[in-house]
Amino acid sequence: MKQPNRIKSWEITSESNFINRRAFLASAGLAAAGATLLPATGNAAVRELETVPGPYSTDEEPNSWEDVTTYNNFYEFGTGKEDPYRYAQDFVTEPWTVRIEGECEKPGDYAFEDLVAPHALEDRVYRHRCVEAWSMVVPWVGIPLGDLLKRFEPNSDAKYVRFETLYDPRRMPGQRRAVLDWPYVEGLTIEEAMHPLTLMTVGVYGKSLPNQNGAPLRLVIPWKYGFKGIKSIVKIEFTKRQPRNSWNVSAPHEYGFYANVNPEVDHPRWSQARERRIGAGLFAEKQPTLMFNGYAEEVASLYSGLDLRKNY
Numbered sequence: 465m466k467q468p469n470r471i472k473s474w475e476i477t478s479e480s481n482f483i484n485r486r487a488f489l490a491s492a493g494l495a496a497a498g499a500t501l502l503p504a505t506g507n508a509a510v511r512e513l514e515t516v517p518g519p520y521s522t523d524e525e526p527n528s529w530e531d532v533t534t535y536n537n538f539y540e541f542g543t544g545k546e547d548p549y550r551y552a553q554d555f556v557t558e559p560w561t562v563r564i565e566g567e568c569e570k571p572g573d574y575a576f577e578d579l580v581a582p583h584a585l586e587d588r589v590y591r592h593r594c595v596e597a598w599s600m601v602v603p604w605v606g607i608p609l610g611d612l613l614k615r616f617e618p619n620s621d622a623k624y625v626r627f628e629t630l631y632d633p634r635r636m637p638g639q640r641r642a643v644l645d646w647p648y649v650e651g652l653t654i655e656e657a658m659h660p661l662t663l664m665t666v667g668v669y670g671k672s673l674p675n676q677n678g679a680p681l682r683l684v685i686p687w688k689y690g691f692k693g694i695k696s697i698v699k700i701e702f703t704k705r706q707p708r709n710s711w712n713v714s715a716p717h718e719y720g721f722y723a724n725v726n727p728e729v730d731h732p733r734w735s736q737a738r739e740r741r742i743g744a745g746l747f748a749e750k751q752p753t754l755m756f757n758g759y760a761e762e763v764a765s766l767y768s769g770l771d772l773r774k775n776y
């Protein structure tokens with residue numbers, strides 16, 4: 465599974481998505497790169513990033529740019545799968561500030577650019593498994609979350625990390641309806657947050673994140689159900705106690721804190737044993753879901769001694 469230096473398959477297959485490859489980024493890959501023409505399914509702020517190959521990429525063929533950017537869950541912009549693509553186009557993410565607080569030595573308000581600039585942006589192709597039993601393969605761009613968090617010097621009381629999405633119903637029309645208890649919140653144990661697979665994600669397909677995918681920064685935890693991958697983060701808090709997370713608050717018997725992909729523990733209303741790969745075609749068979757979404761070798765030890773039926 466670990467193939468750090470392979471040629472990215474989309475460089476061969478998805479050239480039509482890259483209308484202007486000339487645009488390149490200075491410094492840490494985040495400065496505006498001038499006028500970049502957009503793929504059909506992009507939005508105004510999307511631009512090329514300068515990336516390096518990261519570890520852990522799967523060999524599976526990534527889903528198309530179109531799949532990845534038009535089939536999304538982002539309830540702040542509506543509950544339909546194409547709503548985020550349709551209604552997030554004009555969402556403005558510059559400037560963007562992230563508040564760091566809680567059990568750490570360096571709390572404060574950090575500009576997005578300052579958070580990301582000291583790090584190399586890595587390409588990582590991960591499997592992506594939604595709790596609704598569909599899946600994709602996505603070529604994310606990001607930095608290991610642990611490398612970022614260490615800069616704030618968490619103390620020994622930092623047992624968990626809590627994340628919060630922007631709350632602004634004027635800019636996020638889906639928040640005008642009480643489909644969830646806004647703002648969207650998520651949490652990880654500090655061990656999960658520091659695990660080298662956990663990615664603070666700023667891009668996809670070598671470009672900055674389209675709004676519908678959680679611009680300007682969102683989490684990706686590839687061995688967990690997709691809802692743990694909180695989008696458009698404005699706050700990160702180190703906590704002593706396990707934080708609640710939005711889906712657990714809305715339906716505690718259906719969604720837990722851990723949300724590890726597990727084909728042996730079904731959702732109360734449907735099986736988790738198999739998944740539908742988006743883009744595989746109408747008549748494609750569902751494929752078996754893998755324990756920890758195929759990342760068991762890397763992460764199973766985090767849960768030794770834990771009853772995964774109770775801690776779902």
Ligand SMILES: Nc1nc2c(c(=O)[nH]1)N[C@H]1C(S)=C(S)[C@@H](COP(=O)(O)O)O[C@H]1N2
Pocket residue numbers: 535536537538539540593594595629648676677678689690691692693694695696
């Ligand atoms: N703030 C926020 N983050 C969110 C969601 C959401 O509704 N709001 N949906 C989650 C769910 S259920 C999934 S499957 C993924 C979808 O991520 P994608 O758009 O990158 O495929 O985002 C997750 N992050």
Ligand SMILES: [Mo]
Pocket residue numbers: 537593594595596689690691
């Ligand atoms: Mo999901």
